[in-house]
Amino acid sequence: MNAEIKQDEINKAVWNACDTFRGTVSPDIYKDFVLTMLFLKYISDVWQDHYDTYKEKHGDHPELIIELMKSERFVLPEGASFYALHGRRHEAGNGERIDKALHAIEEANIAKLRDVFQDISFNSNRLGEEQQKNDLLRHLLEDFAKPALNLRPSRIGKLDIIGNAYEYLIKNFAADAGRKAGEFYTPPEVSELMAELMAPQEGDEICDPTCGSGSLLMKCGRQVVRNFNGSKKYALYGQEAIGSTWALAKMNMFLHGEDNHRIEWGDTIGNPKLLNKDGGLKHFEVVVANPPFSLDKWGHGKAEDDKYKRFQRGVPPKTKGDYAFVLHMVETMKPKTGRMAVVAPHGVLFRGAAEGKIRTKLIDENLLDAVIGLPEKLFYGTGIPACILVLRKNKSDKKVLFIDASREFVSGKNQNLLSTENVAKIVTAYQARNAIDKYAYLASLKEIKENDYNLNIPRYVDTFEEEPEIDLVAVRKERATLKAELADLEAKMDGYLKELGYGS
Numbered sequence: 001m002n003a004e005i006k007q008d009e010i011n012k013a014v015w016n017a018c019d020t021f022r023g024t025v026s027p028d029i030y031k032d033f034v035l036t037m038l039f040l041k042y043i044s045d046v047w048q049d050h051y052d053t054y055k056e057k058h059g060d061h062p063e064l065i066i067e068l069m070k071s072e073r074f075v076l077p078e079g080a081s082f083y084a085l086h087g088r089r090h091e092a093g094n095g096e097r098i099d100k101a102l103h104a105i106e107e108a109n110i111a112k113l114r115d116v117f118q119d120i121s122f123n124s125n126r127l128g129e130e131q132q133k134n135d136l137l138r139h140l141l142e143d144f145a146k147p148a149l150n151l152r153p154s155r156i157g158k159l160d161i162i163g164n165a166y167e168y169l170i171k172n173f174a175a176d177a178g179r180k181a182g183e184f185y186t187p188p189e190v191s192e193l194m195a196e197l198m199a200p201q202e203g204d205e206i207c208d209p210t211c212g213s214g215s216l217l218m219k220c221g222r223q224v225v226r227n228f229n230g231s232k233k234y235a236l237y238g239q240e241a242i243g244s245t246w247a248l249a250k251m252n253m254f255l256h257g258e259d260n261h262r263i264e265w266g267d268t269i270g271n272p273k274l275l276n277k278d279g280g281l282k283h284f285e286v287v288v289a290n291p292p293f294s295l296d297k298w299g300h301g302k303a304e305d306d307k308y309k310r311f312q313r314g315v316p317p318k319t320k321g322d323y324a325f326v327l328h329m330v331e332t333m334k335p336k337t338g339r340m341a342v343v344a345p346h347g348v349l350f351r352g353a354a355e356g357k358i359r360t361k362l363i364d365e366n367l368l369d370a371v372i373g374l375p376e377k378l379f380y381g382t383g384i385p386a387c388i389l390v391l392r393k394n395k396s397d398k399k400v401l402f403i404d405a406s407r408e409f410v411s412g413k414n415q416n417l418l419s420t421e422n423v424a425k426i427v428t429a430y431q432a433r434n435a436i437d438k439y440a441y442l443a444s445l446k447e448i449k450e451n452d453y454n455l456n457i458p459r460y461v462d463t464f465e466e467e468p469e470i471d472l473v474a475v476r477k478e479r480a481t482l483k484a485e486l487a488d489l490e491a492k493m494d495g496y497l498k499e500l501g502y503g504s
Contacts, residue, residue, distance in 0.1 A: 007161050011168045013148035014038055020139040025127060031173040032120050032244050033127075033140065035166065037082075039251045040102070041144045042151045042162050043074045044082035049152040073259075074112070080104040086141045092130075094137035095123030115265070116250050119243035163256035170213050170248065174380045175414065185380060186216050186290040186343070189418040194288050194341045195219040196427045197370075197390060202233045204285040209268040209328060211238030214249035216288055218256055236261040237284065239268045269324050270299045272308065274332070281308050287329045287340040293382065294345060295321035313361040314354050322348045323358050330367065330391060338393040339369075343386050346373070349455035360453045363400070363445065367391045370401040370430055373457045375409035377416045387457070390430070400448060402460040403429050403440045438463045 014034070021030035050072060054065045069075075078084075080101040088097060102117040127133040143149070151162055167188070174185035194216060200206055200223050208217045217236045224234045236258060240246040246265040253261045264273035276282045298321025303311045310331045316323040322344050329340045348355065349371065362368055370390040377383045385406060405426050409416040429440045441460040451459050 006156055007164055009148055010151075010156070010161060010165045013143075013146065014165050014169055015172060017140065017143035017149070020136055020143060024132075024136065027173055027176045029126050031169070032248075033122060035169055035248060035251065036102070036117070036120055036122075037140055037144055038162075038166060038169065039255065040105075041082045041149060042255060043105075044076060045151040046153060047072060047074065047076045047081065048083065049154050053154075074105070074254075075108040077104040077108050080108075082141075082144065086145050089138040089141045092134060094134050094141070095121070095127070098122040098137065112254070112259075113250070116247045119247055160256065163252070166252055166255045167215060170215070170252070185213055187378060187380065187417070188215065188219070189420075189423060190290070190343070190374070190378065191216040191219040193418060193423045193426060194343075194388065195223045196423065197341050197372075197388070197430055198223075198286045198288060198339055199227075200224050200234060200286050202228045202231050205235045205237060205282075206286040206288070207237040207274060207282075207284040207332060208288050209239050209272070209274070209332070210289045210291045210325065211240050211249055211263060212245055212290070214238060214252045214258075214261075214263065216290060217261075218253070218258060220286060220288060221258060232260070234260070237263075237274050237282070239264045239266060239273055241265075241267045267299070268328060269321070270302065272328070281310075281328075281332050283334040283338065284332055285334055285337050285339070287332055287338070288342070289325060289329060289340075290343040290379075291322070291325035293322065293384075293386070294319070294347065295324075298324045314358040316358065317354050320347070320351075320355070323355055326362075326389065326391075327358065330362070333391070333393050336394050340391050342389050342391075343374075343379075344389055345384060346387055346456070348389070349387065349457070356453065359455065362391070363448055363453055366395055366398050366445070367393070368400050368455075369395060370403065371455050371457060372403045372426060372430070373406045373461075375406050375416045375418075378409070378418070380415070397433075398445050399433075399442050400445070400455075401430065401433055401440060401442050402455075402457050404438075404457050404461040404463055406457075407463075 017037070018027075018030065018034055021027075021033070047069070051065070051069060054068050058064045058068075085094070085098055085101055088094075099122050102120075102122075106113045106115075106117050122137060123133075125133075127136055150156075156162070170185055171188065198220060200220050202224060204224065206217060206220045208214075211217055214236075217238050221234055221236055224231055236253070238249060238261070240249055240263065243265060246263065249263050253259075253263065262274070266273050272281060274282045296319045298316070300315065300318040303315045303324070308331065310327045311324075313327060314323075316327070326342055326344070326348070329342055332338075333340055348359070368389065369392045370388075372388040372390070374386050374388065376385040379386060403426060405422065408418070408422040408425060410419045410422070411417075429436055433442060435441050439461065441462075443460050447460075448455070
């Protein structure tokens with residue numbers, strides 16, 4: 001069986017495991033249980049696979065096996081594995097047993113898994129009364145025990161198959177979750193686009209200050225792997241405000257083999273945790289983010305006294321936090337090599353007042369590198385079109401590239417998608433940095449100033465299509481022909497009606 005079939009099989013099996021909850025518990029609640037169970041099943045299968053291999057080789061030396069198992073990537077305490085829980089699934093107290101097992105695993109792997117499971121409780125009454133909860137969790141354990149979800153390395157081979165299944169689940173949950181989806185997931189093709197625009201290099205430190213489930217960060221890491229002969233010489237940093245989503249990101253990283261990461265839990269604007277040894281903001285070569293659009297209550301009241309000086313160019317409006325995230329990211333770019341890409345609503349391009357002043361300063365400092373307009377209905381939970389702002393330290397020119405990719409998409413079932421060709425066209429245009437008729441325009445700072453620092457893309461990229469010239473003589477002749485044909489048809493119809501006895 002080839003890897004592609006295995007991937008599809010596992011994807012289908014984990015998605016079917018959700019049937020246990022469908023119609024009983026809402027997806028925004030049960031996603032955490034299914035994703036956590038997938039993580040538990042995977043580390044249990046890896047542990048068991050390695051244990052069986054050692055037992056076959058060193059069966060006469062149980063103490064040696066115990067020592068060898070201590071060096072596992074994840075240590076599984078006795079009684080805390082998926083199989084121990086599955087073995088007792090018919091007993092009362094499934095929820096409490098699973099919670100205790102997760103707590104024991106966290107304690108045994110504290111450096112990697114500290115607090116990861118604290119925001120999820122399988123013993124929660126969100127799953128219903130005790131009997132219903134116990135039955136649901138028994139079914140869930142049985143679903144994950146099926147042969148299709150045997151996740152042992154000796155069977156599935158590549159680690160990415162599990163990571164991909166996890167991403168597949170997260171994507172499907174995002175598509176089902178409506179408005180809340182944008183809080184934890186960026187569509188994969190948008191993540192791919194941003195990663196290619198940033199072109200991470202070997203040795204780069206890469207940060208996403210609103211990392212959600214971590215997919216955008218990992219796309220950037222994979223760029224290094226792909227472009228530098230499988231190199232893993234990079235480090236991923238992120239921060240996420242929502243506890244359950246932060247836990248998803250941590251598990252997602254481990255399932256993709258991304259052990260060199262640091263993902264912090266907390267509000268990036270109110271309490272940035274990615275700091276240097278002196279207590280200042282840590283700097284990165286690459287900073288990427290898809291922050292929540294126009295966030296209300298982003299921390300306006302404390303911005304004036306921000307000890308990190310992030311709002312020296314101005315304080316964003318109280319009810320629109322878009323530029324709060326942009327300014328945070330600007331302050332975390334490395335002075336010489338820093339570059340950033342951020343998704344934002346189109347309002348950041350033209351809104352006035354405080355946002356207009358901030359935009360003016362960013363442009364005057366020659367930090368803005370490109371403005372890329374994206375199609376509508378691309379992001380989960382919102383139909384509005386968005387844009388990507390690219391900013392750089394040490395730019396090679398004093399111009400801004402505008403790209404109108406709003407018509408570059410493939411229509412999906414419920415939302416639009418960027419195809420591989422759409423992404424490649426945007427990246428090629430960005431790298432070439434030249435004008436392309438009806439698609440891209442390289443504007444000087446002088447032109448932007450003449451436009452009052454308004455970055456609305458149609459001011460720079462003319463997509464107007466001229467109507468073909470109308471031949472009025474030909475139209476008049478065609479009209480006369482049609483009138484004659486109509487008169488002839490009317491006459492024939494009158495004749496038929498008379499024959500049938502309906503004539504006057």
